[in-house]
Amino acid sequence: MSRITQNTIKNSECGQSRFDCLLKWIDTWPKFPKFCLVGLSNSLVESILYAILIKAGVSVTLASAISYSMMCVNSYFWNRRFTFKSTGRFGGSELLKFSIVCLITLCLGTSFISILATSFHLQGSLVRDWAAKLLTMAFNNITDFTGARLWVFRPNHKKAKELEINGNEPQVIITCLQPASLAKR
DSSP: OOEEEEOOOOHHHHTSOHHHHHHHHHTTSOHHHHHHHHHHHHHHHHHHHHHHHHHTTOOHHHHHHHHHHHHHHHHHHHIIIIISOOOSOSSHHHHHHHHHHHHHHHHHHHHHHHHHHHHSOOOSSHHHHHHHHHHHHHHHHHHHHHHIIIIITOOOHHHHHHHHHTTOOOEEEEOSOSOHHHHTO
């Protein structure tokens, strides 16, 4: 079992910018909040493309499928590097697994938005189109996280056991978190 050590020092002693300190602090978060932060950038990519496609007269279902597919590219890059800190080779089986998760989510999400659009009449106006899209994005986020965490970027338990055997306990050190008002004291 890993132990968490908190070592908070003043910003001036840290020798790093507040932004760098913020990134170090975010680095200590559990995976789901990081996934949601990446999800915000994904939402921007997906929403902008969705809006362009809807404005161009593309159907809600097709616009959703295209915008989601483009979002997957952004998602793979940032979740691989930031959320799950994958150390495996870029691409290969990891990319294939991620693509499969995206394809499954695309199918489920497209079905979901189709049901919302037809059965619940969430299409035909800007408010209805976006209501359907936002509900689908929330649904997709849960499906994507589950697939990414449990299959694509699953932690290597063999390496974790090797660390325990060698007596090296993983530690998380939080630095530079003290507010500037306290650092001046």
